[in-house]
Amino acid sequence: MNINLFGICLISVSVALIAPANAGCPPGLTLADVAPPTDISRTFIRKGLGEYGADRKGGTKKHSGADITTRLTTTDPMAYAVFAVAEGVVAYAKFNGLTYDDGWGQVIILDHGNDCYSMYAHLAASPFIPWADDKAQPFMVKLGEKVTKGQHIGFFVDIDKGLDSTGNAQRTAAGARWQTHFELIEAPSGRAGSGTIKGDIFGNDGKSVDPTALLLDLGYKIEDL
Ligand SMILES: [Zn+2]
Numbered sequence: 001m002n003i004n005l006f007g008i009c010l011i012s013v014s015v016a017l018i019a020p021a022n023a024g025c026p027p028g029l030t031l032a033d034v035a036p037p038t039d040i041s042r043t044f045i046r047k048g049l050g051e052y053g054a055d056r057k058g059g060t061k062k063h064s065g066a067d068i069t070t071r072l073t074t075t076d077p078m079a080y081a082v083f084a085v086a087e088g089v090v091a092y093a094k095f096n097g098l099t100y101d102d103g104w105g106q107v108i109i110l111d112h113g114n115d116c117y118s119m120y121a122h123l124a125a126s127p128f129i130p131w132a133d134d135k136a137q138p139f140m141v142k143l144g145e146k147v148t149k150g151q152h153i154g155f156f157v158d159i160d161k162g163l164d165s166t167g168n169a170q171r172t173a174a175g176a177r178w179q180t181h182f183e184l185i186e187a188p189s190g191r192a193g194s195g196t197i198k199g200d201i202f203g204n205d206g207k208s209v210d211p212t213a214l215l216l217d218l219g220y221k222i223e224d225l
Contacts, residue, residue, distance in 0.1 A: 029116055029214070033086050035150035036218045037120060037182050042079040043070045044223040045215060046179060051222065052210045064208040065119065065183030066215055067169075069225055072157070072178050080157035082120050082180050084147040088112040091192040092201055093139045096121070098168060102196070104181065105167025108141065108153055109201055113189050117201060121181035122165035123154040143192060156180035184209040 048054065050067030070079060092109035096102055104121035111117050123139075141153050156165050157178045164177035185201060186209050193200030216222075 029086050029112060029114070031214075031217055033149065034214065034218065035083055035085055036215075036220070037083055037085050037118070038068050038156075038180065039079055039081065040219045042074065043068050044221045045069075045212070047222050047224045050179065050225075052212050065121075065181050066211050067179045068156075068182050068215075068220070069179035070157070071225070072159075075159055077155065077159050080155045080159055080178070081152050082108075082123060082154045082156055084110055084149060084151045084153050085118050086110075086112045087149050088118070088147055089192070090141050090143050090145045090147060091117060092119075092194070092197060093141060093143050094194055096167065096197065103168030104197070105165065105169065106139070106154070107167075107197070108139065109185070109197065110147060110153075111189050111192065115186055115189050117185040117187060117189075117191075119181070119183040119185060119197075120154065121183070122167050122169040122179060123156055124158045124164075124166055143194060182211055182215070184211045184214070 045051065046067040046069040049056075049063065050069065052063060052066050054063040056063055088110035090108065091111040092107065094107060096104035096107045098105070104119075106123040107119060107121040108123060109117050109119045139154065141147060141151075147153060165179055169177060169179050169181070185206055187202055187206030191201050191203070
């Protein structure tokens with residue numbers, strides 16, 4: 001936390017009286033505190049099913065974040081790197097399944113304080129195994145570890161092995177096999193665990209927050225894959 005964050009926090013408290021929906025997150029994360037979660041020059045928000053609030057194919061729930069994807073045009077591994085958007089603590093780092101309800105694959109959630117978490121799903125951390133044999137893989141960061149803004153925490157494609165993103169990313173669309181799902185979560189800070197995301201992070205009072213405005217401010221474009 002820095003002085004700037006506390007200053008914004010005071011503002012968001014007053015805003016909360018009018019519009020509680022986005023009171024803590026992301027207003028608690030100002031642009032000065034935030035770095036892009038991927039290489040903006042080589043990735044974009046996937047239009048259509050990848051947008052926040054889109055209908056989920058094969059499920060009843062709306063899409064709860066933004067899918068950041070690529071056209072897989074380079075063999076540079078860093079084109080597929082995922083970075084911490086702000087300083088924080090690793091609150092969750094676990095393989096989270098294949099189905100539409102829990103199909104996040106390899107997922108990391110960071111606690112940034114100020115009741116704001118960020119989530120990065122469908123990650124691959126070398127060595128990586130494609131979804132047909134999907135199972136837990138090593139993570140680049142561990143539960144409870146502190147991370148800095150912009151710290152490299154994973155990859156969403158293992159380009160060296162020509163393998164795709166984990167979890168149900170590979171089921172929504174052919175091109176969606178290369179993406180990370182980025183989501184902001186507003187929930188009381190200090191939560192962590194290695195059980196379910198719902199139980200350990202959301203609880204009964206947490207909710208997803210649309211990250212689109214933040215991503216657009218950071219320079220992302222929304223494009224067809
Ligand atoms: Zn997604």
